Amino acid sequence: MKDLHSPFAGSYAEARVKFLRAATDAGLSIRSHEHPERGREGETLAIDVALQGPKDAAAMLVISSGCHGIEGFCGSAVQVALIRDQSWLDQASANGLAVLYIHALNPHGFSWLRRVTHENVDLNRNFVDFSRELPRNLGYDDIAHLAVPPDWPLSEAVIAEAQRYIADRGFAAFIAALSGGQYHHPQGQMYGGQQPCWSNLVLRQVLREHARDVEQLGWIDIHTGLGPCGHGERIFFNQNDATALARTRSWWGPAVTSYYDGSSDSAPLSGNLWCGIRDECPQAEYTGIALEFGTLHYEKVMLALTADHWLHLQTATYPSVASRIRQEMIEAFFVDTAEWKEAVLTQTFCAAAQAVVALRR
Numbered sequence: 118m119k120d121l122h123s124p125f126a127g128s129y130a131e132a133r134v135k136f137l138r139a140a141t142d143a144g145l146s147i148r149s150h151e152h153p154e155r156g157r158e159g160e161t162l163a164i165d166v167a168l169q170g171p172k173d174a175a176a177m178l179v180i181s182s183g184c185h186g187i188e189g190f191c192g193s194a195v196q197v198a199l200i201r202d203q204s205w206l207d208q209a210s211a212n213g214l215a216v217l218y219i220h221a222l223n224p225h226g227f228s229w230l231r232r233v234t235h236e237n238v239d240l241n242r243n244f245v246d247f248s249r250e251l252p253r254n255l256g257y258d259d260i261a262h263l264a265v266p267p268d269w270p271l272s273e274a275v276i277a278e279a280q281r282y283i284a285d286r287g288f289a290a291f292i293a294a295l296s297g298g299q300y301h302h303p304q305g306q307m308y309g310g311q312q313p314c315w316s317n318l319v320l321r322q323v324l325r326e327h328a329r330d331v332e333q334l335g336w337i338d339i340h341t342g343l344g345p346c347g348h349g350e351r352i353f354f355n356q357n358d359a360t361a362l363a364r365t366r367s368w369w370g371p372a373v374t375s376y377y378d379g380s381s382d383s384a385p386l387s388g389n390l391w392c393g394i395r396d397e398c399p400q401a402e403y404t405g406i407a408l409e410f411g412t413l414h415y416e417k418v419m420l421a422l423t424a425d426h427w428l429h430l431q432t433a434t435y436p437s438v439a440s441r442i443r444q445e446m447i448e449a450f451f452v453d454t455a456e457w458k459e460a461v462l463t464q465t466f467c468a469a470a471q472a473v474v475a476l477r478r
């Protein structure tokens with residue numbers, strides 16, 4: 118693939134410049150939703166939205182990045198690569214189709230090298246109905262003190278307790294407890310919040326503006342950090358509905374996995390972003406996947422996230438410790454090799470092309 122490295126960026130600020138420049142050069146209409154806080158380099162943070170095609174399109178494909186902040190290093194690059202690719206633009210523009218690129222759903226986490234928002238919220242657990250009693254993740258209650266430990270590196274006691282939990286209840290139970298989402302430990306991991314967070318509210322506004330009259334809505338939400346290195350798992354991103362699953366597999370192939378039937382590497386989750394899509398676009402036939410690219414072994418990703426949450430609570434720490442933890446966060450969610458970048462770009466171009474073919478049917 119030509120131009121393999123140039124869509125990728127070394128910081129949120131650089132990624133944003135590349136995205137805005139690519140969208141401007143391609144003549145897309147751009148709208149930026151500014152975040153109330155500043156980034157790590159003092160830069161403006163924003164969810165930037167670029168529309169390709171007509172405003173009143175009956176069929177729309179959304180390609181979104183940075184739901185989990187730091188995972189935007191991958192998602193931003195594939196958006197930039199797509200927008201720079203004239204043959205993709207031509208292919209996607211035929212038949213009056215629209216493509217909406219949503220850049221950096223969680224710009225604060227992207228800039229600050231965190232997975233969560235500035236509210237310590239996991240955006241992909243935040244789309245629940247807050248007027249009702251929130252789901253209780255009893256498994257997380259048991260391991261909350263392991264997920265955000267008192268010391269870093271981990272003490273032998275914490276390691277032994279985690280190993281004991283896994284030996285007693287199994288690794289899958291540990292992962293479900295840790296990553297399924299929880300609403301009762303505001304400083305913990307995979308915290309879904311107590312109210313819609315900033316990114317949630319902005320995404321809903323974007324959908325109201327662009328997708329209220331769409332009849333067919335396709336979605337690819339780019340993630341990293343789960344599964345074999347460089348493999349893009351296509352995870353069913355919708356409610357537990359056999360018809361929707363069959364339609365999703367007809368778009369993206371039989372390899373589409375689902376956490377409802379255990380075929381996905383992902384644990385069952387609550388409050389996913391697709392709940393917001395369904396809320397805001399009830400008129401649309403919605404078909405979506407999370408495209409999740411593997412990076413490091415899961416244990417290393419978990420350790421990086423645990424260290425990050427520990428670091429976030431420290432009022433003072435050695436700069437060398439902080440910078441090592443941030444570096445380990447980057448490595449947990451982005452693989453800086455030509456092979457990985459090529460794998461990511463190739464698989465995203467393929468998934469995007471499949472969506473366009475399906476939307477034209």
Ligand SMILES: [Zn+2]
Binds near residue numbers: 184188341
């Ligand atoms: Zn993610």
